[in-house]
Amino acid sequence: MTALPPGATIGILGGGQLGRMLAMAAARLGFHTHIFAPEADSPAFEVASAFTVAAYNDEAALASFAKAIDVATYEFENIPAATVDFLARHIPVRPDSNALATAQDRINEKSLARKLGAATANFAAIDDLKSLKAALEAGFACPAVLKTRRFGYDGKGQAKILEPSEAEAAWEKMSNQPSILESFVAFRSEVSVIAARSLDGTFAAYDVTENEHRDHILHRSVAPARLAPDVAAEAIVIAQKIAGQLGYVGVFAIEFFVVNESGRDRLFVNEMAPRVHNSGHWTIDGAMTSQFEQHIRAVAGWPLGSTELKAAGAEMINLIGNDILDWPTIVAEPGTFLHHYGKKEVRPGRKMGHVNRLLLAAPA
Template sequence: MTAFPPGSTIGILGGGQLGRMLALAAGRLGLKSHIYAPEADSPAFDVAASHTIAAYEDEAQLAKFAKWVDVATYEFENIPVSTVEFLSARIPVRPGAKALACAQDRMNEKSLARELGAMTADFSAIDSFADLENVLDKGFAVPSVLKTRRLGYDGKGQAKILARADAEAAWTAMRDQPSILESFVNFRAEVSVVAARALDGTFKAFDVTENEHRNHILHRSVAPAPLNADVAAEAVAIAEKIAEKLDYVGVFAIEFFIVPDNGHDRLFVNEMAPRVHNSGHWTMDGALTSQFEQHIRAVAGWPLGSTGLNAPGAEMINLIGDDILTWEKIAAEPGAFFHHYGKKDARPGRKMGHVNRLLPKKPA
């Protein structure tokens, strides 16, 4: 298929910081962006050529949107699958509904990883308190964690079951939503693979990244992750298998737990994000092609860019809530790359921006 040339318009569903950074990357390539989002104060509006404020379920507005853009994508995985299916009947949407449906359900994610031969935590579908009691009575390991199957992120929609007596409170926290019970994984680190797959099946991954969380929110990412080369290669291979299985087009992330086992590291797939990812923000300054440009390239049908590094290593620090108020100090720091998301209110726990730094040597 012919690539969409400069001057074409990329439709982006979602107007948050990821949509904003996608629009900025598209502009660098001579491509226009049209943001579609229900929130009137969406930060991506500020950097896009045009925008639509409407609900994702508004088919009349979606039909107009489809006439105004050449190809569409989305910035987060909670876009309704029906929205992507509606648009896909009119214009190309990349990645497609198949990948979105998989990533929206933790059962689907875990089942796909197992189908492809990857390891995961033990898991079981839970649709009622009776289901939970039955699974625990049959010997499912405690401690464990109960999660909603859909719409959870940054630690939301989760409840720990540290002892059998915690089960009822955990189910109450799920508010009767379809859930998944997962065993605890005794991991020493969490890493992610951020990669892209093009229309022709070309696959390229950035260096595996190690991630540190605070209060269930990503705090710091460093690349390359301090892993043995064979473990890093295995993580990338698993990501490629998942992308092929889903006929994926665009950038995505696979999160892994690193589990020690008799002196060796084992990989456990945690979850998938069908979009550009917070743990890939370091690529904006640390890689020859940022994850945002790479996604736009894939969506527009262009060749993928190089994933090589600009320095031996790179780090990203999220600026959460009032952290953004240190912007002058960061701006004065030699070698710091400051990225502000254009959000007005610095609420606790809200991602307001990030700072990247290049490292003179590989992380140890």
């Protein structure tokens, strides 16, 4: 295994805010970055060494991209697996298409978690309205949630089913896409593990993070999460098992529901993200090594950095839509770190930036 030296070029598929922050972290370490994305106004372009505007299935553009870089990675999981496979015939892609294929399908995610001994919600594969009705008639408990198996995020591509009579309306929301029916989990909180695995198999995790959502979009993340030490350790062990099973290289996130049963917290794996993650943005200012630098280190074959907190705790708040317009007040607050994504158009529900704060005391 040979580590890439400073001056090498890292290719990033996807030009959103995650790609932007990866490029910024790479530059600090002396790397060049080349962004490949179909959107001409991608915010990552502003901070990259080079960029290509092309569709992810444009093989001629991908071939040119491959010649210009030393290794490739991706900033979000909706990249076509065929794109990763094409690039992998020319250059290393980290993480590989196996990890991508697992994370792109909720059935694959939950099946892997169960195979490794982790708990999940009950689930069933749904291919059409007939199979949905059959599952409900066979005793699949309501309330339940119907989700598309692929390409859903921030609450998109899902519908609640409070009783079997709502099956048709829920299926219509799926637009005839293959789906997964999940039992409703009465959770007390949502947490995530942000972790990394290197080329040589070294594993490092950040403090488990507690997450608060509003309108299905992450609003606030706080580390460390309010969990008993043994439960937090269990979450990290599950993440390590998943990464090892996939032979994963890079930063990833595992999201969990925390359910209180008879006075003890129990973890249910919800989803995996094969990339840097919104709930890990606090690490930019709150950890010795940010998740973005950690990912660059991993894909470049460097040793992983320290995941230690810089303070007793750290907090991240997303700036959604018009929240970004309050930047004058935000930057006037001592001890606050503003991260503006450089997006030109403010829209309701759009992630425009985030704010980090260090906490003098751990969350109570």
